[in-house]
Amino acid sequence: MEKKALIAHCLTYHNAVEDYPFADNDFTIMRHPGGGKWFACIMHLQGKLCINLKCDPVKSEFLRKTYKGVYPAWHMNKEHWNTVEVGSVPKGELFAMITHSFELTAPKIPKAKKANKKAEK
Template structure:
């Protein structure tokens, strides 16, 4: 999968926005429209297309032991974020990790009074 296809996949989520906040780094941030939180940071590390994704800590550890291309996140909280080499995990698994990150960072729904 290339960078353009990865961005397109992330933009398919309702309320997802693309942002490039870093002038000196070739990185694309995918964020929620509702709260501005990041759910993916797409970049190249040592020439390899990667994406940083938020993850529940126990699942993050499991994924790191299951896939050599998943490691503690570059430049982010190592407990809650993984760096995933895009072509080092099955596409279905990658899409599941993106969905998980999207869901974890989504705006909280307001409770109805009553």
């Protein structure tokens, strides 16, 4: 998979935004709208296309033991983020990891809004 295809996939997530906040345009940040939380950082490391993804710590450890190309994230919290070498895991697994990261970083709905939504039903 090439970088453009990976970015295109990330843009299929609800309201996802592509951003280039650093002078080095090799780093593509995929964000949620509004608060702008990252759910992915796409870049090249040592000549390999990689993506940093947030992950539940227990699942993160499992993925690192299962796939050689999944390891503690470069330049991120090592407990909660993984770097994934694109092509080192099956495409379906990679997409599941992206979905997991997107869900973990999604803005939280305040309790008051949750209560109002339930009342509307």
